[in-house]
Amino acid sequence: METYKLEMKTPIGVIEIVGTDEVIQSILFVERDEVYLPDQDVPGVLRQCRDELDAYFRGERMTFTFPTEQIGTTFQLEVWGALQTIPYAETASYRELAERVQRPTAVRAVGATNGRNQLSIVVPCHRVIGSSGKLIGYAGGLWRKEWLLHHEKQVAHSTQ
Known part of the structure; x- marks a missing residue:
């Protein structure tokens, strides 16, 4: 199945959206300031994703x-x-997340899996x-994590 890419500028950097005709497969920050991939000739699901993320940031x-x-x-x-299941504007610890998946001793594995999440936000x-209660570990950078949590609050x- 063919994949498509679209980029969007956000208050905390450029996000690259990747998906097919039917689903979004990744939403990741890219470390540059300019959008290189406009939304021409991309499936509607990518434009929908961009529009909903734009509304989130607004x-x-x-x-x-x-x-x-x-x-x-x-x-x-x-x-x-x-x-x-973590509500908007709230937080949970890695330990709490491990308990939610009924693996209370798998805190490190939960952290590693969290870092492999391809669908940021x-x-x-x-x-x-x-x-x-400290902010630790975010593939997009701790400053973005802090911004997102503050924005949601x-x-x-x-x-x-």
Whole structure:
């Protein structure tokens, strides 16, 4: 099946969206300031993803509706599923996530799996923090993790 790419500029850098005609397979930050891949000739699901992410960054969206697909082991899929149960603007520790997947001693494996998440923001690995409450581990950079958590708290506070 053919894959397509689209890039978008966000307040915290350029995001590359990769998907097929039917699903989004990855949403990752790229370390550059300019968008190289416009949205010409890409399937509607990629444009939908871009539009929903844009609304997220504007503070107008807290959930996503486009179809996604991640390929991984059963354990990885369980962890990525558990990430999606962390409510918007809230956090959970790696230990709590390990307990959610009923593997309380697998904290390091949960952390490694979190780092392999290909669907940034949508599968909210930025909401996972250290047991001490400190921000640790984010493939997109800790400064982005901090920005995303702050953004979500501001949006959640303004909608109450």
